[in-house]
Amino acid sequence: xxxLLGDGIFNADxxxxxxxxxxxxxxxxxxxxxxxxxxxxxxxxxxxxxxxSEASFHNQEVDMQDLLMRMTLDSICKVGFGVEIGTLAPxxxxxxxxxxxxxxxxxxxxxxxxxxWKIKKFLNVGREALLDKCIKMIDxxxxxxxxxxxxxxxxxxxxxxxxxxxxDILSRFIELSEDMESNxxxxxxxxxxxxxxxxxxxxxxxxxxxxxxxxxxxxxxxEKLYLELKTFEKEQAKEENVxxxxxxxxxxxxxxxxxxxxxxxxxxxxxxxxxxxxAVITETLRLYPAVPQDPKGILKDxxxxxxxxxxxxxxxxxxxxSMGRMEYNWGPDAxxxxxxxxxxxxxxxxxxxxxxxxxxxxxxxxxxxxxAYLQMKMALAILCRFYxxxxxxxxxxxxxxxxxxxxxxxxxxTIARRS
Numbered sequence: 001x002x003x004l005l006g007d008g009i010f011n012a013d014x015x016x017x018x019x020x021x022x023x024x025x026x027x028x029x030x031x032x033x034x035x036x037x038x039x040x041x042x043x044x045x046x047x048x049x050x051x052x053s054e055a056s057f058h059n060q061e062v063d064m065q066d067l068l069m070r071m072t073l074d075s076i077c078k079v080g081f082g083v084e085i086g087t088l089a090p091x092x093x094x095x096x097x098x099x100x101x102x103x104x105x106x107x108x109x110x111x112x113x114x115x116x117w118k119i120k121k122f123l124n125v126g127r128e129a130l131l132d133k134c135i136k137m138i139d140x141x142x143x144x145x146x147x148x149x150x151x152x153x154x155x156x157x158x159x160x161x162x163x164x165x166x167x168d169i170l171s172r173f174i175e176l177s178e179d180m181e182s183n184x185x186x187x188x189x190x191x192x193x194x195x196x197x198x199x200x201x202x203x204x205x206x207x208x209x210x211x212x213x214x215x216x217x218x219x220x221x222x223e224k225l226y227l228e229l230k231t232f233e234k235e236q237a238k239e240e241n242v243x244x245x246x247x248x249x250x251x252x253x254x255x256x257x258x259x260x261x262x263x264x265x266x267x268x269x270x271x272x273x274x275x276x277x278x279a280v281i282t283e284t285l286r287l288y289p290a291v292p293q294d295p296k297g298i299l300k301d302x303x304x305x306x307x308x309x310x311x312x313x314x315x316x317x318x319x320x321x322s323m324g325r326m327e328y329n330w331g332p333d334a335x336x337x338x339x340x341x342x343x344x345x346x347x348x349x350x351x352x353x354x355x356x357x358x359x360x361x362x363x364x365x366x367x368x369x370x371x372a373y374l375q376m377k378m379a380l381a382i383l384c385r386f387y388x389x390x391x392x393x394x395x396x397x398x399x400x401x402x403x404x405x406x407x408x409x410x411x412x413x414t415i416a417r418r419s
Contacts, residue, residue, distance in 0.1 A: 003135055004108050006187065008195030009367075020192065021367070027172050028367050034268060036167040037079050037371055041378040042263050044075045047088050049259050049382050054090070056415040057252060061392050063410040064212055066092075068205040068379075073098055075375060076200040080193050081145050082168030100137035105198070107131040109403045142190045150174055169196055196368075202404040203290035204372050208379055209411050210288040211281055213397060214337050215380075216389045216413075221280060221339060226418070228276045229385040236265040249417040259386050263378075271377045275348045277384075279339035281376050282348075282356070286330070287337060289358040292321035292405045320357040321405065329355055388416040 005011035009020045027033055048071045055062050070087040077085045087095045107127045111117045120128040149170055156165050165171055170193050177184030215222045237244050242265070247258035271277075295317040302310050310316055327334045330341070342348055353361035359369045366372070383389075391397070392412040400408040 001108050001111075003131065004104050004138075005195055005198070006191030008191035010195050010198070011191075021363075023173070023176060024192075024367050027169065028371065030172075032167045033079075033169070033172070034371075034374075037374060038268055038378070040075055040078045041375045042266060044071050044078075044088060045379045045382050046260060046263050047071070047074075048379065049263075049386065050256070051088070051090060051092075052383070052387055052415050053252060053255060053259070053417065056387070056417050059414070061412055061414055064389070064413050065205065065209040065407050065411040068208045068212075069202070070098075071379065072201045072205040072208075072375070073101075073197075076197050076204075078168070079371075080169045080196045080200070081142075082149065082166040082171060083145055096137055097141045100134035101197070104131055104134040104138060105202070106402065107134070138194070139190065142194065143186060146170065146174075146186050146189050146193075169193060199366075199368055200372065200375075202406065204375055206404050206406040207281065207285060207288070207290050207372075208376055209407055210405075211284040211376070211380060212383070212389060212413075213391075213407075213411060214284050214287075215280065215384060216391065218337055221337070222384070222388070224276055224339075225280060225384050228274060229381055232270075232274060232381075233262055233265065233385065236270055240265065247419050249419050255386075255417060259382065262385060263382055266378055266381055268374060271374065271381065274377060274381060275343060275346060276339060277377055277380060278348045278373070279342035281373065281380065282342050283337055283339045285358040286324040286356060287335075288405055289320035289324060290404055291358075293317050293319045294360065318357065323355075323357055386418055388418055389413045390416070 001011055007016055009017060009024060012020060048067055051067060052062065054060075067088070070092065074085055074088045077083055085095055085097060087093065087098050107130065110127065114120075114127075117128060120126050121131075124132065149166070153165055153171065153174060156162060165175070170189065173184075173189055173192050177189065215225060233244070236242075242261070245257045245261055246254060248254045295315050298310050298312055298314045298316060300312045304310060304316075323329060325334050333341075342351075350356075353359060353365055359366035390413060392414060395412040396409050397411065398408040400406045
């Protein structure tokens with residue numbers, strides 16, 4: 001995976017990993033990045049809503065998974081690079097960076113099951129030849145953004161406008177790389193940012209796709225969620241002294257205004273009070289973890305707690321997909337979708353990360369967990385408050401067996417607006 005991930009946080013060990021982890025955990029805890037992310041997630045959730053609204057007025061089918069992939073890619077590129085790549089524009093344009101990124105991801109993953117990939121790479125044929133072109137496209141784009149951002153930072157400092165320096169992850173890492181001890185290169189910056197894009201794009205989009213599917217196939221859950229969001233809207237508007245716009249679902253302008261007004265009520269703190277929504281997302285992750293299995297290399301001979309001997313050079317894989325469905329862990333209703341299992345007296349109750357393993361546990365527990373929940377709650381709050389989804393008759397929902405648990409044929413839906 002080195003060709004794509006480089007020495008980024010997913011592909012690094014030891015001191016190199018520890019250094020990145022420390023820096024990244026500090027950055028993710030910063031209020032600046034959190035506020036910037038909230039603004040970005042709101043902006044792109046509204047862009048998605050505008051596309052869905054348009055489709056509903058014209059009775060068009062949409063592929064929800066494709067739209068969510070576009071939304072999360074645009075969002076993570078804005079948060080990661082500070083650039084607008086525009087794949088969620090109303091005409092849903094093709095984007096060379098996005099296509100190269102997707103292809104490289106798939107080809108690198110297929111290396112795990114293709115014993116001949118090194119020969120193909122040496123001969124530069126087949127998938128490996130395409131991978132070469134994709135990586136060149138990704139690198140050209142990434143390095144041009146890094147050079148541009150460095151120039152912008154220098155210009156902002158020289159003109160005394162330090163407040164003009166952006167809050168995206170790349171800008172922060174550029175500033176940190178200017179430390180005398182850092183020895184950081186453009187290649188390090190490229191690896192850092194691309195690892196964040198991989199971490200925050202497919203995982204969030206597939207979870208949102210499965211959550212949408214679960215909500216629309218469980219009418220009782222959809223209704224409870226809708227009521228929570230309606231109640232929240234009313235109470236939050238009252239608290240902020242906001243007079244809600246009259247919403248006519250047949251009038252696109254008033255409908256859009258109300259959606260935008262509702263989105264304005266959503267921020268990090270207010271989203272934290274939507275306990276049922278949080279439970280719906282967590283229950284989705286229990287049954288459909290974004291990374292369904294996670295392999296670890298064995299550095300030296302060891303013995304697992306149950307006495308199993310493992311040998312250096314081998315591999316141990318844990319499987320969150322199976323662990324989320326074990327009665328041993330979750331009781332006799334383990335395979336049922338029940339968000340209520342996460343609530344106690346109406347409040348959300350977390351489980352140990354060693355039991356609920358969708359975000360890993362221990363030293364490598366997911367750094368972006370809060371950021372992922374923030375984006376997913378922002379998007380789902382808007383979608384489930386204002387739209388009702390129905391699966392296109394006969395559309396197959398099947399797994400695509402890749403690193404990420406996505407849907408093989410997308411998620412084809414029709415949409416109805418709600419007042």
